[in-house]
Amino acid sequence: SQQGEEDPQALSIQEGENATMNCSYKTSINNLQWYRQNSGRGLVHLILIRSNEREKHSGRLRVTLDTSKKSSSLLITASRAADTASYFCATDALRGSYIPTFGRGTSLIVHP
Amino acid sequence: EPEVTQTPSHQVTQMGQEVILRCVPISNHLYFYWYRQILGQKVEFLVSFYNNEISEKSEIFDDQFSVERPDGSNFTLKIRSTKLEDSAMYFCASSYRAEGYEQYFGPGTRLTVT
Numbered sequence: 001s002q003q004g005e006e007d008p009q010a011l012s013i014q015e016g017e018n019a020t021m022n023c024s025y026k027t028s029i030n031n032l033q034w035y036r037q038n039s040g041r042g043l044v045h046l047i048l049i050r051s052n053e054r055e056k057h058s059g060r061l062r063v064t065l066d067t068s069k070k071s072s073s074l075l076i077t078a079s080r081a082a083d084t085a086s087y088f089c090a091t092d093a094l095r096g097s098y099i100p101t102f103g104r105g106t107s108l109i110v111h112p
Numbered sequence: 113e114p115e116v117t118q119t120p121s122h123q124v125t126q127m128g129q130e131v132i133l134r135c136v137p138i139s140n141h142l143y144f145y146w147y148r149q150i151l152g153q154k155v156e157f158l159v160s161f162y163n164n165e166i167s168e169k170s171e172i173f174d175d176q177f178s179v180e181r182p183d184g185s186n187f188t189l190k191i192r193s194t195k196l197e198d199s200a201m202y203f204c205a206s207s208y209r210a211e212g213y214e215q216y217f218g219p220g221t222r223l224t225v226t
Binding site: 033104 | 116145153156157160168213215216217218219220
């Protein structure tokens with residue numbers, strides 16, 4: 001299956017610390033996206049990184065992509081309690097559908 | 113900032129009944145999607161819609177499901193005869209392009225089938 005799988009499944013940190021979540025996938029991709037979902041709410045798009053990109057930043061977020069290892073990481077620096085949410089990576093298959101396939105997510109809890 | 117809206121936020125229905133979930137995508141977007149998320153599980157793709165027709169659908173999207181864009185703003189998902197296992201959050205999303213563009217998700221409709 002193409003889906004990304006996030007690791008760890010759950011992460012608990014203190015406010016101010018950095019949080020790193022990883023995503024691994026199985027086949028070559030066009031793009032990889034990270035989304036956030038607050039409990040019981042819709043998904044919010046965070047970052048899209050294309051297969052020819054290695055790193056992208058957006059505010060306190062840093063995403064890396066290693067296509068040779070078929071993996072991506074999402075780093076949230078100086079975390080805040082408001083960052084508490086589930087984080088999902090979504091991949092779309094090269095030479096196939098552009099529909100993103102979601103993993104099971106990492107549940108992040110940031111303690112104030 | 114433009115956003116995708118969905119109504120109702122929560123729908124309770126009896127098994128066998130028809131339900132229609134409604135979405136208003138972002139106005140200049142061209143691609144529309146429905147996803148579902150069963151409690152505690154992954155977000156699963158159901159269907160994509162472009163140029164007034166289905167462009168892609170998953171194996172979940174069987175004959176019990178249909179989508180429609182009845183006018184220039186609404187995008188609906190109909191479940192003809194609901195089953196208990198249809199209970200889930202249903203998310204609508206839209207995007208300007210299909211490939212390499214972010215999808216904007218609505219807040220979801222929680223469907224409870226009793």
